[in-house]
Amino acid sequence: MTIDYKWRYNASYYAAVVDRYYRQLPFVFHLPSQFTLLWLLGTLWFSWVTGESLKEFAGWALLIGAVAIPTLVVLTKLCIRWPASE
Numbered sequence: 893m894t895i896d897y898k899w900r901y902n903a904s905y906y907a908a909v910v911d912r913y914y915r916q917l918p919f920v921f922h923l924p925s926q927f928t929l930l931w932l933l934g935t936l937w938f939s940w941v942t943g944e945s946l947k948e949f950a951g952w953a954l955l956i957g958a959v960a961i962p963t964l965v966v967l968t969k970l971c972i973r974w975p976a977s978e
Contacts, residue, residue: 931957
């Protein structure tokens with residue numbers, strides 16, 4: 893007598909698992925926090941490399957952050973859920 897085990901899953905299962913995983917993490921590891929820290933590091937790196945003060949490009953940096961952070965969060969969540977829509 894043999895017993896065959898089969899793993900039953902679909903893409904929406906994995907999307908739910910990843911979504912719940914992100915919700916259980918500490919605040920620093922939530923997607924908006926990660927992208928905000930990445931943006932902040934990028935802004936400080938740009939300031940250091942170019943030698944410009946933060947006051948000179950603060951407007952552009954804030955605009956880029958205000959657009960990029962929510963966009964990257966939405967795109968990440970869509971890419972996690974994308975296979976579930978097939």
